[in-house]
Amino acid sequence: MTYVLTGDDKAISGFGGFRSAITALDPRMRIVVTVIYAITVVGLSDLRVLSGAMVLSMWLLAISGLPFQKTLKRMAMMDTFIIFMLVLLPFTMPGTPIFTVWGVSASWEGLWRAVEIGLTANAVILAVMTMVGSMEPVTMGHALFALKTPERLVHLMMFTIRYIDVLREEYQRLRTSMKLRGFRPGTNWHTYRSYGYLVGMMLVRAIERSERILAAMKCRGFSGRIVLLDEFRLTRTDLVFAVALCLALGALIWAEVLYAFA
Numbered sequence: 001m002t003y004v005l006t007g008d009d010k011a012i013s014g015f016g017g018f019r020s021a022i023t024a025l026d027p028r029m030r031i032v033v034t035v036i037y038a039i040t041v042v043g044l045s046d047l048r049v050l051s052g053a054m055v056l057s058m059w060l061l062a063i064s065g066l067p068f069q070k071t072l073k074r075m076a077m078m079d080t081f082i083i084f085m086l087v088l089l090p091f092t093m094p095g096t097p098i099f100t101v102w103g104v105s106a107s108w109e110g111l112w113r114a115v116e117i118g119l120t121a122n123a124v125i126l127a128v129m130t131m132v133g134s135m136e137p138v139t140m141g142h143a144l145f146a147l148k149t150p151e152r153l154v155h156l157m158m159f160t161i162r163y164i165d166v167l168r169e170e171y172q173r174l175r176t177s178m179k180l181r182g183f184r185p186g187t188n189w190h191t192y193r194s195y196g197y198l199v200g201m202m203l204v205r206a207i208e209r210s211e212r213i214l215a216a217m218k219c220r221g222f223s224g225r226i227v228l229l230d231e232f233r234l235t236r237t238d239l240v241f242a243v244a245l246c247l248a249l250g251a252l253i254w255a256e257v258l259y260a261f262a
Contacts, residue, residue, distance in 0.1 A: 022064040026238045027135055027143035033242055034131040038124045040249045046259045047112065049252050050119040056248055057126040064130045071129060078125050082117065089114040137161040145226050154226060163206075170205055174198055 022030070041053045061071060090098070095109030132140065141158040145151065178194065185191045 021241075022060070022130060023134060024237070025241055026232055026234050027139050028146050028232055029234060029238045029242055030131045030135065031140070031143055031147065033245055034128055037127050037131075037245065037249060040253065041120055041123050041127075044120070044252060044256050045116060046256050047116060047119065048259065049256045050116060050123065052252055052255065053123040054119055054126075056252075057123045057130070060127055060130040064134060066130065066134055071126075075122060075126050075129060079118075079122065082121055086114040086118055089117070142226070143232065146232055151224075151226055155224075166209070167202065167206060170202055170209075171198075174201060 041050070044050050044053060061068065090106035090110035091101070091104050093107050093110030093113060095107030097105040098108055098111065099106055135143075137158055141154045144157070145154045175198070178198070183194060185195075
């Protein structure tokens, strides 16, 4: 599912037909454990404990069967959303100065807070990509529905994931067409007008496509209900994995409390 967020051409998948330890687990358990993992890690603040959470996320990646370098590269792409905040934080938070740039001092307190946010974000993102991002959108939708998530929200999530990729392909076709006609972007009204036409044409084509998709779904008997073709079963392996991960999270919480009172 991560290819929808990162815009890459291909989805992250395991090594060939290798069925990894993560993908073999019950999807419902993976979603629940990921939520517990994210809430626990966000509540941590000690850098040593957050480093342990990062190691735990790397362990999840190691047993997931996902391509190691490609997954880390996509995680780094997610960091671009917060990189500017992390760079500016030492200069906006008062405290003990480290150095001064153009009369503005950077503080140690701001630097530690930036490192804390970076470790927290990367540990959670990596766990989500490993536990949930490696799941097919349809499987994730069925798992959410089995967890009693409102049906409309599940439909909205599944259609959003599916058709973000369709709109991206439409955008790439229009951009290729513009390039073949000699369009070169610049800082002028022609460029702004051309991009306006591009966005408008994407909206028009999206509306036309949605009408065709709705007609096709009605022809196939779609009634707005989710039909589960596979029945999820919680196995002993799922319980062992969930208990082991919860024990690891409990150890992180215990270390956080221990360092807080040390």
